[in-house]
Amino acid sequence: MLAGKYVDMLTKKSVIRELSEYAVARGREIGYENVFDYTLGNPSVPVPESFNNSIIRLIGEKSPMDLHGYSQSLGIAEVRTAVAESLNRRFGMNYTMDHIFMTSGAAGAIAHAVRLVCEPNDEVITFAPFFPEYIPYITHAGVELKVVKPSLTDFQINFEAFEEMINERTMAVLVNTPNNPSGIVYSEATIKKLSKILLDKSREYGHIIYLISDEPYREIVFDGKSQPYPAKYYDATITCYSFSKSLSVPGERIGYVAVNPACPDACKMIVMCGQISRGIGHNCPSSIIQWAVSENLSVTADMSVYEKNMNLLYDELTNLGFEVVRPSGTFYIFPKALEEDSVAFCKKGCKYDFIGVPADSFGCPGYFRLAYCIETEKVERSLEALRRFVKENY
């Protein structure tokens, strides 16, 4: 018999993937260069040359076992040390390799984080708008995901709704800043207020409420600003990082869990990750890629394209009368649709080969997401299609 849980999921496939498949199919009809495909968060800027150079050099220098063998179950010791030292330099933390566990991307990191601190039937709270894959990431651990409604004026945290939702079953709060899909960076004031509530509620309920901080977009912040590092503000923080976006290597599946040294049992939690891996098959990420990222911890792909694309879209959208909060990072923009039903709105856009994703599955109906990790030249050409779409329909 087939597993019912996954059979059921076949009828609830990712809207993002479905629209992306539509865009690719449409591309086969009219040429993909004519499809303004804003569906997928697949980084478009080239991998940094130094990353490629590291791989070429490593192949010449290291033994096949070092490069292609299984790594230690917590990750390669030298790589974990390099990650710890880089976080310490950058954020003034005190990590050692004993606080770092190498994972297959942020997805792998979150899979470990939730299993570290939750038992089946516990609750994790996250904030809308949120990355829809959080639903399988959390619920497949037998844990309930609860979603706080959005603060539509700024996409910071709706604290009133959050305080109503938090309860004795809440074991963790999952945040994502810079945020997919809103593009918003949580301010220091937001992170401080969140930390204070978590501390107070942990005392009230007699157990730690962990902060799981999902940070794949940490490096993509605009206007020369930077993202406050949540673990700096809250001891019981489990940071989940991915190199997918910063180095443009999502297919390499590489990231890490970092447990704040100030968190009780931090080192034990990292050793526990090695045991969690055994059950979920996210163990021993590629050895050669671990070595390569460890040599490129202070390098990023050229992110300036994303800021340029964001400004082009933001200016055009606001000129056309869209309500939109200006993104402070990522490669997403999150406007309000011009009709209540954003699914209908996005379908109309498809007729102009302008393909965005309705935000119902992001916990924010009435909005839509554009993933502008595409060539600037294509963004520029898409603006005419957007103008025609809006003028002929609204």
Ligand SMILES: Cc1ncc(COP(=O)(O)O)c(C=O)c1O
């Ligand atoms: C908010 C968020 N978290 C996690 C992930 C998963 O990242 P990875 O592909 O590195 O596992 C993504 C990917 O797009 C994301 O946007």
